[in-house]
Amino acid sequence: MLLEQLQIADFRNLHAVNVRPSPHATVVVGANGQGKTSLLEAVYFLCTLRPLRANRLSELVRFGTEQATVAGRFTLGGAEREISVQVAAGLRQAFVDGKKAAKLEDYFGGVSVVAFTPDDLAVVKGGPEVRRAFLDRAVFNRFPAYLREHRAYQRALKSRNRLLKEHAPASYVEAYDEAVARTGARVLVRRRELLDELGPRAVSAVRAISQLPDVGVGYTALHLGAHHPQTEEGLEQALLHALVERLDRDRDRGFTSVGPHADDLQLTLGGRSARAYASQGQGRALVLGWKIAEIENVRAAFGRPPLLLLDDVSSELDPERNAFLMHTVAESRAQVLLTTTDASLVARAAGPDTLWLRVEAGEISEDARLRPARTA
């Protein structure tokens, strides 16, 4: 998969962009607030149809304009395809080769992307919702069907919560208990499949970049008990049982207290919760290891590396870890978009075919002078 050309119109603070990214590294250099991250967000949105940062779709449209467009020409399995997405009036519309994409699967055929932003570095110390979103992004990259499955769960959950708030009769709530259990079991199975693949890779990646004590990657399914079953059917039964058991409590509170929406990704160091005990540096090493594992995992599953988006991560990592990340990126031969305030930080990921872009006040221009002397 290769992003051959990228066109952006009125997305965030970007007015009009038309670039041909390098097959390897493309480096975007600019001071803060100029539009570096907007460029990465545009690519992420193009590849996933979801905003990279939690914000409303309408916020993606450049201030004072009506419609944002991101279009990319990709080479996928030897064929050239153009996919694009428009946002207008708070709605998004996806196109494949100029035609409206009827199904999301048409759209996602073969596009995978792994993003790494400074926000990710806060995952270890943040709340469970941050870790769930972090985990779900990885699941989605690996299993595109997860987008629909996750939506189905959200819908079932919202429906049940509405019934709880409206004090609906038990027979009605029970019907949605089963819907929540069924769709929830699917979400749990997907998350576990991903963790089974990714966990060991993440552990060894962290070991390679740090001297951290035994790293653990696990999953806490809230209120399902320590020995809940592992099959999808078993999980569905366990969820259903917990939902029924907690119905009175849930009714009092007006929301559902058990299910994948309440679970947590468990990261441990030497058997202790990384959230409580890890230092900031240790936490970052954990996330870095996870992201490297994600790249390797997508490559192992699809036979090709994902498109990488690294948003100014280098300035947040210490020089040694940054060097490791840059080395991994260069080794992976993946197509990568990096943003930075300081070109020298990402020099090791750059090569002779690197495209150097300067971003200033929402305008992007090619600028080979950005290339640090030692890679020239």
Add this chain to the structure above:
Amino acid sequence: MTPDPLNRLVAQLSKLPGIGEKTAQRLAFHILRAPDDYATELVAALQEVKSKVRLCTRCFSLTEGQLCGFCTDPRRDDRVLCVVEGIADLMALEKTREFKGRYHVLHGVLSPLEGIGPEQLRIQELLVRLEDGKVEEVIVATNPDVEGEATALYLMRLLKPMGIRVTRLAQGLPMGGDLEFADQATLARALSGRREL
């Protein structure tokens, strides 16, 4: 400026689902150019559909009289009843010519997010229908989405205690369809529900 009557027709036509302003205009011009009879017949057909077609008092599909053709046909099997969301689903099933039982149209699904509860659907009427004990099996043919599934489960819980066999349409790959055209969720489900050969 186009004449007002034409504008009014275009406005009315463009309210139809799937009809945009442009198509509405084309349809309006077509009607305008067609022989006078056509417009007269169209008007008559429109009025008739509103005045004569109503819901069957038993199964709530469409009929001209009290009961519909599906309910009055003596060749149909009284022991099997198929519950569908809407009339379009009934028509799709009927096209297969495979189903010889009776129907019951719910006119929607349970959807808390849209404020549709059991009392907005024809569920009470279904229960009344089943009281005579003639029906042995109810096939729940609601859509396989969240609301359709929840509605099926709701019905199952109501009907099972009445000693009625409740079944659900199978899910999986479309017949004669290529694997490559199946969407991923369907494919994933078909894969997890695979069978020994």
